[in-house]
C-alpha cells in the first residue's frame with residue numbers, strides 16, 4: 001500500500017520553500033476538458049500551501065479560474081515536460097491519465113508522487129495570476145532511481161526557455177538571453193544524449209512552439 005498523507009513532509013521530506021520545483025499540472029475546465037502542462041510551484045513556509053504563477057493566456061489559467069482545483073504530478077522525466085508543452089498534447093493525454101484519489105481532476109499515470117489541491121486565493125498580476133493552493137492530499141507514486149544526467153536538466157531548461165519566447169514577444173521583452181540560453185542547453189543535450197534521442201526531442205520541442213517563435217528560433221540556431 002502506497003503512503004498517503006495530508007502532510008507534504010511525510011511524502012516529500014526534503015522539499016524546501018526556498019526552491020521553485022518544476023512539475024506537470026493537471027487541471028479541468030468547467031466543461032470537463034482535461035489539460036496537462038509543465039508549471040513551476042513554490043511551497044509557502046508551512047508547506048501546507050504552494051504558489052503557482054500562471055500566464056493568463058494559458059489553458060491551465062482558465063481551468064484554475066473555472067474549477068479551482070488540480071493535481072501536481074511530480075516527475076523527473078524530461079520527456080514529459082516536452083510532451084506536455086506540445087500543441088497537440090490531447091492526442092496522448094487521454095491514455096496517460098487516471099482518476100485521482102480525492103479531487104475531481106485526473107492525475108498522470110506512473111508519476112513519482114502526487115499533490116492534490118484546491119485553489120484558495122487568486123492574486124492578479126499584469127500578464128499572470130498567482131494562485132495560492134491548499135494541499136488536500138499528497139501521496140507516493142512509482143519509485144524511480146536513475147543517475148543524474150546533464151541531458152535531463154538541460155532539456156527541461158531548454159523547454160522552459162522555449163516556452164517563454166512567445167510571452168516575451170507579446171510583452172515586448174528582449175528574447176536575446178532566452179535564445180543564448182536555449183542554444184547553450186542544446187549544446188549540453190548534444191554532448192550528453194545520443195544523436196537519435198537529441199533529434200527526437202528537438203523536433204518535439206520546436207513543434208510545440210507557435211509559428212512566430214519557432215521561425216525566430218530556427219533562424220537563430222541556423223536549423
Ligand SMILES: Cc1cc2nc3c(=O)[nH]c(=O)nc-3n(C[C@H](O)[C@H](O)[C@H](O)COP(=O)(O)O)c2cc1C
Pocket residue numbers: 022023035036037038039040041052053054055057058059060061081084085156159160163
Ligand atoms: C519546466 C517548465 C515550467 C514552466 N512553468 C510555468 C509557470 O510557472 N507558469 C506559466 O504560466 N507557464 C510555465 N511554463 C510554460 C507553460 O507550460 C506553457 O505556456 C504551456 O504551453 C501552457 O499550456 P496550457 O495552455 O495547456 O496550460 C513552463 C514550462 C516548462 C517547460
